[in-house]
Amino acid sequence: MNRRDFFKIVGTSAGAVAAAGCGQAPERILPHVIPPDNLVPGVPAWFSTVCRECPAGCGVIARNREGRVVKLEGNPDHPVNGGTLCIRGQAALQGLYNPDRLRGPIQRDTSGERSIKWEEAEKFLAERLAGLVKQGRGKRIVVVGQLESGSLGRLMDAWAGALGAERLTYEPFNYEAIRHASRLVFGRDAIPHYALEDANVILSFGADFLETWLSPVQYARAFTRMHAFRDGKAGTFIHVEPRLSLTAANADEWVRNVPGTEGPLALAILKVILDEGIQAPGVDVALLRAAAKSADLEAAARQSGVGSETIKHLARAFAKAKPGLAIGGGVAATDADAVECQVAIHLLNYATGNTGRTVRFGPDSAFGKASPHAGMVALTQAMARGEVEVLLLNHANPLFTLPPKLGFADALKKVPLVVSFSNQPDETTERAHLVLPDTHPLESWGDFSPREGVVGLMQPTMGHVVDSTGRVFDSKAVGDVLLSVGRQVLPAPAGKGPFRWQTFAEYLKDQWRGIAREYSPATPFDQFWEEALRRGGIWKPVGAVPVQARGAPLSGKPATVEGDAQGLALLAYPSHRFYDGRGANIPWLQEAPDTMTQVTWDSWVEVPAETAKKLGLRGGDLVRVASPHGAVELPAYISDSLHPGAVAIPIGQGHTAERLRYAKDRGANPIALLSGQAAPAGLPFLSVKVTLTRTGGRRPLAIAQATHDQDDREIAQHVGLAAARELELRGAVPEKASHPSMYPDLKYPEYRWGMAIDLDACVGCQACVIACKAENNVPVVGKEQVAYGR
Numbered sequence: 001m002n003r004r005d006f007f008k009i010v011g012t013s014a015g016a017v018a019a020a021g022c023g024q025a026p027e028r029i030l031p032h033v034i035p036p037d038n039l040v041p042g043v044p045a046w047f048s049t050v051c052r053e054c055p056a057g058c059g060v061i062a063r064n065r066e067g068r069v070v071k072l073e074g075n076p077d078h079p080v081n082g083g084t085l086c087i088r089g090q091a092a093l094q095g096l097y098n099p100d101r102l103r104g105p106i107q108r109d110t111s112g113e114r115s116i117k118w119e120e121a122e123k124f125l126a127e128r129l130a131g132l133v134k135q136g137r138g139k140r141i142v143v144v145g146q147l148e149s150g151s152l153g154r155l156m157d158a159w160a161g162a163l164g165a166e167r168l169t170y171e172p173f174n175y176e177a178i179r180h181a182s183r184l185v186f187g188r189d190a191i192p193h194y195a196l197e198d199a200n201v202i203l204s205f206g207a208d209f210l211e212t213w214l215s216p217v218q219y220a221r222a223f224t225r226m227h228a229f230r231d232g233k234a235g236t237f238i239h240v241e242p243r244l245s246l247t248a249a250n251a252d253e254w255v256r257n258v259p260g261t262e263g264p265l266a267l268a269i270l271k272v273i274l275d276e277g278i279q280a281p282g283v284d285v286a287l288l289r290a291a292a293k294s295a296d297l298e299a300a301a302r303q304s305g306v307g308s309e310t311i312k313h314l315a316r317a318f319a320k321a322k323p324g325l326a327i328g329g330g331v332a333a334t335d336a337d338a339v340e341c342q343v344a345i346h347l348l349n350y351a352t353g354n355t356g357r358t359v360r361f362g363p364d365s366a367f368g369k370a371s372p373h374a375g376m377v378a379l380t381q382a383m384a385r386g387e388v389e390v391l392l393l394n395h396a397n398p399l400f401t402l403p404p405k406l407g408f409a410d411a412l413k414k415v416p417l418v419v420s421f422s423n424q425p426d427e428t429t430e431r432a433h434l435v436l437p438d439t440h441p442l443e444s445w446g447d448f449s450p451r452e453g454v455v456g457l458m459q460p461t462m463g464h465v466v467d468s469t470g471r472v473f474d475s476k477a478v479g480d481v482l483l484s485v486g487r488q489v490l491p492a493p494a495g496k497g498p499f500r501w502q503t504f505a506e507y508l509k510d511q512w513r514g515i516a517r518e519y520s521p522a523t524p525f526d527q528f529w530e531e532a533l534r535r536g537g538i539w540k541p542v543g544a545v546p547v548q549a550r551g552a553p554l555s556g557k558p559a560t561v562e563g564d565a566q567g568l569a570l571l572a573y574p575s576h577r578f579y580d581g582r583g584a585n586i587p588w589l590q591e592a593p594d595t596m597t598q599v600t601w602d603s604w605v606e607v608p609a610e611t612a613k614k615l616g617l618r619g620g621d622l623v624r625v626a627s628p629h630g631a632v633e634l635p636a637y638i639s640d641s642l643h644p645g646a647v648a649i650p651i652g653q654g655h656t657a658e659r660l661r662y663a664k665d666r667g668a669n670p671i672a673l674l675s676g677q678a679a680p681a682g683l684p685f686l687s688v689k690v691t692l693t694r695t696g697g698r699r700p701l702a703i704a705q706a707t708h709d710q711d712d713r714e715i716a717q718h719v720g721l722a723a724a725r726e727l728e729l730r731g732a733v734p735e736k737a738s739h740p741s742m743y744p745d746l747k748y749p750e751y752r753w754g755m756a757i758d759l760d761a762c763v764g765c766q767a768c769v770i771a772c773k774a775e776n777n778v779p780v781v782g783k784e785q786v787a788y789g790r
Contacts, residue, residue, distance in 0.1 A: 228760055261300070
C-alpha cells in the first residue's frame with residue numbers, strides 16, 4: 001500500500017467516526033426501571049375503578065400496558081352501566097395525560113405565582129386554618145366541592161365538623177325540582193330510581209336521559225331494552241320538548257311544545273285521564289281531582305301549541321300502558337315553576353299505578369345529596385359581606401358554572417384565602433391563592449355510590465406519569481391532604497384523634513370494613529376486599545319503599561320568562577360532550593361532532609329557520625344574543641326543527657382560563673345570560689327571553705356533515721311495527737339486485753371483516769367514535785382541517 005492510499009483510508013474512517021459521534025443518540029422510553037412482578041410486557045393488565053367524568057358513577061375497567069393506561073372500557077359487572085361507557089367516559093384518558101394538567105402545588109400573592117413543595121403548601125394552609133379554629137371562627141371556613149357520595153364525602157364531613165367549618169356539595173345540574181316535588185307529593189326528600197326497562201310507554205317532558213339526565217348510560221341501556229323489538233312488540237317512547245335533541249330524535253313521537261309549557265301539558269294529561277276514568281284502580285281520585293282542579297285542556301293546548309286531540313291521545317296512550325313511566329326535569333326545561341311540572345309528573349305516575357313499579361323510591365339517586373342552588377347564592381352573599389376567610393374548592397368551578405349576574409367573581413375577591421384542589425386549570429383555579437392539585441381519578445383510591453345499594457370501588461390504575469426528571473404531575477390525593485392538614489390543625493397522639501389515618505387509602509379500607517359487615521358479614525375482610533377490587537365494587541338489590549301520595553294543588557300556568565316580550569325563549573342545555581364544561585379541554589371531545597348539528601370545536605346559537613329568514617341570517621353569521629343580564633356573540637346555526645319561539649345554545653364552551661389550550665376562547669357560555677337567583681327548582685335555566693342582532697361578521701362553523709338530506713338514496717331505512725310483526729325480523733329489507741362487474745369477486749380465504757349495527761339499539765351517543773380514536777390512535781386535526789373536510 002502506498003502512502004497516498006493509506007491516508008485516504010485513514011481520513012475516510014476518521015470522518016465516519018466523527019459523523020457517527022455527531023448523530024442523535026437513540027432514546028428509550030422505559031415506564032419502569034424495575035417492572036412490577038405482575039407486569040408482563042405485551043400482555044395487558046386490567047384494573048376496575050369508577051368513572052368520575054360526571055356524578056353517574058359508571059364502572060370502568062382500565063387496560064394497562066407496560067405501566068400505562070391505554071384504553072377504558074365499561075365494567076360488564078357494574079349494575080349502572082353494564083359494560084358500556086358514554087362519550088365522556090371513553091375520553092377520560094385525555095384528562096389523565098392532558099398536557100395542561102397542573103404540575104404541582106402553586107402559591108399566588110401580590111408578588112406573583114410560584115411553585116412550592118407539598119410540605120410548605122400544607123403547612124401554610126394548616127397555619128391559616130389553625131388560627132381561625134383557635135379563635136372560634138371555624139364557620140368562616142367553607143368547603144365547596146363536587147358530589148362525593150362515598151368515603152371521601154364522609155371524610156370531608158368529618159373534617160369540616162372537626163374544624164367547625166361549613167360544607168356545600170355543589171353540582172351545577174342538581175335536578176332540584178325532582179327532589180322538591182318528591183318531598184311535596186310523597187314526603188320523601190329524594191330523587192327516585194326510574195325503571196325505564198320495565199315501562200311499555202315512556203312519556204318524557206324534556207328529560208334528556210340519552211344525553212346528560214341523571215345517569216345517561218344506565219338509562220340508555222334501559223331504553224334500548226324497553227324499545228327493542230321482541231316477541232312481536234316494542235315499547236313506545238313519546239318525548240315533549242321544543243328542540244329536536246338527541247333524545248327527541250330517538251322518540252317514536254316527538255311533540256314540539258312552546259318552551260315552559262311542560263307543566264300545563266302534564267296537568268292537562270292528568271285531567272283527561274281522570275275525566276275519562278282511565279286511572280289505575282285503587283288510587284285516591286279525590287286527591288288527584290283536587291290537584292288537577294285548575295287544569296284546562298283548551299288553555300293548555302293554546303299555551304303549549306299542542307292540539308287538544310294530541311293531548312287526549314297522549315293521555316290515553318299513557319294510561320293504557322301497563323306499566324308506563326312519566327319523567328321530566330331536564331336542565332333546559334328547568335324554569336322557575338319546574339317544581340309544579342314535577343309534581344304533575346309524580347301525580348301522573350301515581351294516577352296510572354306506576355309509583356313503586358317504574359318509579360322506585362329506595363334505590364335513590366346520589367343527586368339527592370347535592371346542596372340546593374340557594375346554598376350557593378347564600379355563600380356568594382356571605383363572601384361579599386366578608387364572612388368567609390378560607391374557601392376550599394374541590395373540583396368546582398363556580399366562576400364558569402354560575403351566572404356572572406350573581407356576583408360570585410366580585411365576592412371571591414373579598415375572600416383572603418382561596419384554595420383549589422383542581423388538577424386542571426379553570427377559571428376559578430386561576431383566581432385561587434393556593435392550588436393543591438388532586439390526583440386524577442384513574443390514579444386514585446376512592447369509592448362512589450351512584451344510588452342506594454351500589455358502591456363502586458376506585459383504585460389506582462397506574463402510577464404517576466414520570467420521565468427522566470421525576471414526576472411530571474406532582475399531584476396528591478385530596479383525601480391525603482385533608483388528613484395531613486387536619487393532623488396539623490388538631491394534633492393528637494399517633495393513632496388517635498379524628499385524623500389518625502396516615503393516608504386516605506388507609507381511611508378508605510377502614511370504611512370498607514363497615515361495608516363488609518353490612519354486605520357480606522360471613523366473608524373474611526381480606527377476601528372481601530380483594531373480591532371488591534377485582535369486581536369494581538359491591539352491590540345488592542334494594543327494593544322499592546312504599547310511599548303515600550299527598551295533595552298538592554297546582555296552578556296549571558306556563559313558566560314566567562323575563563325579557564323582551566318580542567324576544568325568543570333561551571334554551572340553555574347541557575352538552576352531551578362537555579357536560580357542564582368540565583370536559584371542554586379534551587381534544588377528542590372538541591373534535592367529536594355534535595350529534596344533531598355535526599359542529600366541532602365551537603358553540604353556536606341554534607336559530608329557527610323562520611327567525612333566520614326575518615333577520616336575513618345565514619349559517620355562520622355572527623349574532624349578538626342579549627338578555628336582561630348579559631350578552632354573547634355566536635355564529636348562527638339555522639334549524640328547521642326548533643320551535644319558532646326559541647333559540648338554543650349548548651352549555652360547556654366559552655372558557656377563558658389562559659392555560660386551557662384546547663378550550664380557551666371557543667364559543668360562548670349561555671349561563672352568562674341568566675340571572676342566577678334561586679327559585680324553588682334551583683337555578684332556572686329556562687328563565688329569560690333574548691333578542692338577536694346581526695353583527696355583520698362571520699365565523700363559519702366547522703361542520704363534519706354538509707347536509708342532513710338523504711337525496712333519495714335511502715341511507716336510513718326503517719320498517720313499521722306492523723310490518724316487522726309480519727316479517728318476524730325487524731329491519732328486513734328486500735335483497736338488492738346484483739350488478740354485473742368486469743372484475744372477479746374478492747376472495748376471503750380466512751376472515752372477512754364486517755360490522756352490523758342495530759339501529760334500534762344505537763341511540764347516537766357517539767361513544768364508539770371516541771373509542772375508535774383511542775383504540776386506533778386517530779390524530780386530532782383541529783377546527784381548520786375539519787372545516788376542510790379532513
